[in-house]
Amino acid sequence: MPTKTANRKSDFFLVEHFRHPDHVSVMEPYPILHYPDPRLRLKTRTVERVDDEIRQIFDRMLLTMHEAPGIGLAAPQVDIQKALIVIDISEKKDQPLFLANPKITAKSGHKTFEEGCLSVPGIYAEVERAENITVTALDYDNNPIEITTDGLLAICIQHEIDHLKGKLFVDYLSRIKQQRIRKKMLKMEKITQTA
Ligand code: NI
Numbered sequence: 001m002p003t004k005t006a007n008r009k010s011d012f013f014l015v016e017h018f019r020h021p022d023h024v025s026v027m028e029p030y031p032i033l034h035y036p037d038p039r040l041r042l043k044t045r046t047v048e049r050v051d052d053e054i055r056q057i058f059d060r061m062l063l064t065m066h067e068a069p070g071i072g073l074a075a076p077q078v079d080i081q082k083a084l085i086v087i088d089i090s091e092k093k094d095q096p097l098f099l100a101n102p103k104i105t106a107k108s109g110h111k112t113f114e115e116g117c118l119s120v121p122g123i124y125a126e127v128e129r130a131e132n133i134t135v136t137a138l139d140y141d142n143n144p145i146e147i148t149t150d151g152l153l154a155i156c157i158q159h160e161i162d163h164l165k166g167k168l169f170v171d172y173l174s175r176i177k178q179q180r181i182r183k184k185m186l187k188m189e190k191i192t193q194t195a
Helices: 052-067 151-164 177-194
Strands: 013-015 025-026 073-074 084-087 095-106 110-117 119-128 134-138 144-149
Touching: 025 052, 025 144, 052 073, 052 084, 052 095, 084 151, 095 151, 095 177, 110 134, 119 151, 134 151, 144 151
Parallel strands: none
Antiparallel strands: 013 025, 073 084, 084 095, 095 134, 110 119, 134 144
16 A cells, blocks of 8 residues: 655665664665556465565565555565565654564454555555454564454455465445546556657
8 A cells, every 4th residue: 555645756875773783784675566566466476484585575674665655564565476475664763563474363443444455556556455353463573463453454365365366456446436546557668668
């Protein structure tokens, strides 16, 4: 999901990882796939464990998301078919949540929220989801965790878990709206390509 304000872009820059301040490396953001790219429909595989290789993907996903800028990113959006999501809804962008193999184990209530998606830039639409959810996952250190939450975080987690199943927020809209968005996206892509 995108951040609604701000708009900044740079090609690459230095990243100081918050967990390892002594480790400084040059990392580039992943390119983000845009709707209607069929790769966004590919289903993901669960990971066996969160090891250094997965942590590297997590770090680069976080960078990509912050750069976009956004509050949530799922691995299929950067053409990686693994069940990984990164979320950071904090204002200072300093409270990242890394979830591997996230699974919703309980949900209740209904909440309608105007959503957007980094893979569908510039489009916002109301989607109804569960208001309260409980989710299990593996965290950045491979520890099993369980989170019970509501509000924006619950919406964002549901949106990102949908990505892992090849589902996008536009799928909840009417066919006519979907067609309109699809046309707009293809037109935008053409303009970008010829620019
Ligand atoms: Ni999205």
